[in-house]
Amino acid sequence: MRTALSSLAIACACSILALTAPVGPARAAPESKDPIKITLNDWTGELISAHIVGEILKKAGYNVEYVPADYLAQFAGMGTGDLTFAPEVWATTAQEALDAAVATGNVEDLGGSGMQAREDWWYPEYMKEKCPGLPNWEALKKCGEAFSTPETAPKGRYLGGPVTWGGYDEERIQALDLPFEVVHAGTDAAMFAELKSAYERKAPIILWIYVPHWAPIKYKGEFVEFPKFEKACYEDPAWGSNKDAKYDCAKPRGDIFKAAWSGMKKKWPGAYEIVKAYKNDNKTIGELAAKVDIDGKKVEDVAAEWVNSNEAIWRPWVKQ
């Protein structure tokens, strides 16, 4: 037995040696054959975007590796070149982290991905009966009671995003004089757990939802229509219905950016051009996400399918 084990050990050792030995004349190739590391964050839309970009890069002959990474921690990884590309950086949730990373000079903002994040107050369809007049925001003025819980009564309970997301909801409530109180969820997992719970019981809930996301596909409901966002609304108190307060309007719709390690341009110029040119839209990603979250298909398959049937879209991005 011992000999069997030791021969196995030798076999292993050999393969390790083989691993560390230089593979082929890497220097002769025009671009690096090192893997381009694409980050996988923990929501379906991003996973699909990442795999679509990855598939296109593979078709263009690049070596791709997917690395699971925390949404916020990934910037440190891109700063050092341990990670190469993040396909979805939402202006609404990670603007500060992105700005800080870009300021170091080690991370590059590759511009919008063509998708637009919308985030605002959202309620399930059944709440329309209990609060007639929705989705117009003015209906909320009379609906505090309908959305209340024991600790907030008689005010309504609005479930806001994690404190880190910002969003000025406290200010919005003040400015628009809504009978509501903000309760912050710590993560969006917790937020959607509450939505699921309330939806099952047909209980009152109003909360911060962002799209593209699977929740508004799975659960029927609508966004509250606040006065449309304009830059002046966030800067000038005189704007809007409340002459003395800012934030008396909806939240801005934010771009979803792409970001990369700034060394990518030099190491994989062709791949850099591809990821820079990559564009998609809410509808496509939303539908693909629904295929995964609702029909139970695999992310890899959904992304590969899209890449195979939409060559006309991505082929021009690949420079020969």
Next chain:
Amino acid sequence: MSIAAAEPAAPARSIDPAHVFWVLAAVVTAAVVMLPVEALPAWAWKYPAAWQLPFAAWISSFTKWLMDSASFGLFTVRDLTRAISWLLDQPLSLARAVFATGFVLGQGSDAVTVFPAIPWFSMVIAATAAGYAVGGRRLALGMAAGLLYLAVFGQWTSAMVTLASVLVSSVLGSIGGLLIGLACVRWRWLERAVSPFLDIAQTMPVFAYLLPMLILFGFGPVSAMVATVIYALPPMVRVTILAIRAVPEEIEALGRMTGCTRRQITWKMLVPTALPALMVGVNQVIMLSLNVVIIASMIGAGGLGWDVLTALRSLNIGKGLEAGIAITVLAILLDRFAQALALRAGEVEAQATRRRRKTIVSVALAVAAALWLATALLPAIAPYPEAWKLSTAPYWGQLVSWINLTFFSTLEAIRTAVLLNVLVPVKRFMLALPWPWVVFLVTAVGFRFGGWRLALTVGLMAAFPAVVGLWPATMITVYLCGVAVIIAALIGVPIGIVSAGRPRLWRAIEIVIDTLQTLPTFVYLIPIVMLFRVGDFTALIAIVLYAVAPAIRYTAHGVSRIAPELIEAGVMTGCTKRQILTRIRLPLATPEILLGINQTILLALSMLVITALVGTRDLGQETYSALAKADVGRGVVAGIAVAFIGMIADRLVSAAAAGMKARRGQIQ
């Protein structure tokens, strides 16, 4: 040392000064809270921003310097840490290749498999044989059942990724902890120097030092492993120090007399003698390593932690639970295997049984190896067939939905009652306390338990959060953890007392607390949120569930260790059962119970990272927000504040326990 011990057995004539101290402290505190705002100057209520020290900014610029430009001349700090990282990557890559990825040439999508990873059937056979070799039939059955769970429930691939990293980090953590512990035994000054770092490593939320670590060690499994080892190593060091010191002096003397070298005494005599105690440390390293699996997966470790995270993000509770249970299964398998290995070290077996066992094991291992080789030629047979997979995931989701639909109003009533009658008043009270009084009170308690030295240490640590401007977040932390610890003690101590001396009950309870300690909190956090909404009550339940384990464990241990003669003496003098409990068992077990509470406090603090995810506004949230804003200094400062709360509690409780032990010694 301690005042309590120094007091002579005073004739119980008038009032006990100890009671005067506590009554006075309580009365003044109550009075201070009720003071009108004008009674104290404004700076006492709210620490003025102008007095704050910019620790956060200092730390930020220090880490920036460390990461970007610090240099030893020939190479930078970052070069050094990257070299260490490369070194650590070697055993890790090997383990990952064997268990998960197979040996490959090239990287990324260009990789070509040279030799496959060990297939599931070989692994089951080999692990069962190994279990039989070290622990007999029982362990063999356990190994087979555990690994088959992983295969049948479709967790195999992820579980092997996690196994590889946990295996390597447990070995590194155990060996590293043992070596540091031995060095501390040899050089006392080192112990004093290392001790505060151990406390900080154990209590500081990982989020606080995540960013600098990612830059220094790179984004990926190695960083995850470094974080794991930092968190899991301290108990091993502590246990080593205790265990080696507890070895009877005669053994060392014998070694010296027979002319052993120092090295021989350490490795041939002290370590083997202390082995059973050392294994407690190994157990803790394994448990804690599996504990950070979720956070490790966020920075590139992948595996089961990532599955739990993604499943719960899409609210797939059943899938998250199955992946979570796979983590627990791994923990229990690794732990039981390590325990059996240690037990066997001292055992002598009959020649015949040994030979028979050896044959069985050899044959099984040979079969496993042959099957592994076969998969290299026939890769198609390696994966576990899809059709044989089972999943109970939908049922768990349905169960939670059913509870939600049926019992929500009852649960809501309980939640509201606890919130309005307990949590909110305690929170208001803590936030109303003026900071100078709290710092003074902590200092005074320190003086009472351990003299001026302890007083100074805990006083300075208590002042820290005020000085850095984190006072309100700190008080919310103290309130949340304080209430959780009290509830955990109220549940844990009675369970510990009842289960001590009832082996069968104890075995059942042990499984429950092992599960609670290794099942990722996130798994039960999301259902709890569904039933109780986000907020302090949900955080409270999560903390209590996680921190109750040591309260039970230490109480049971303490109560069952009481000398039977003392109980008998009680019975003979005609004590009732109740009297035996309150007059003999509890007082004698108190020091042990206090140590359990001490651990409960530390575990409660380590849960802050998780509670931040359900929307509390405490120091955990502060470290999390700092991560979101890439502000290293702010995160580290908040992390230090958490560590200081833990250290204050630890120092005070330990001093109290020491005092009590000394007094008990006097009585006996």
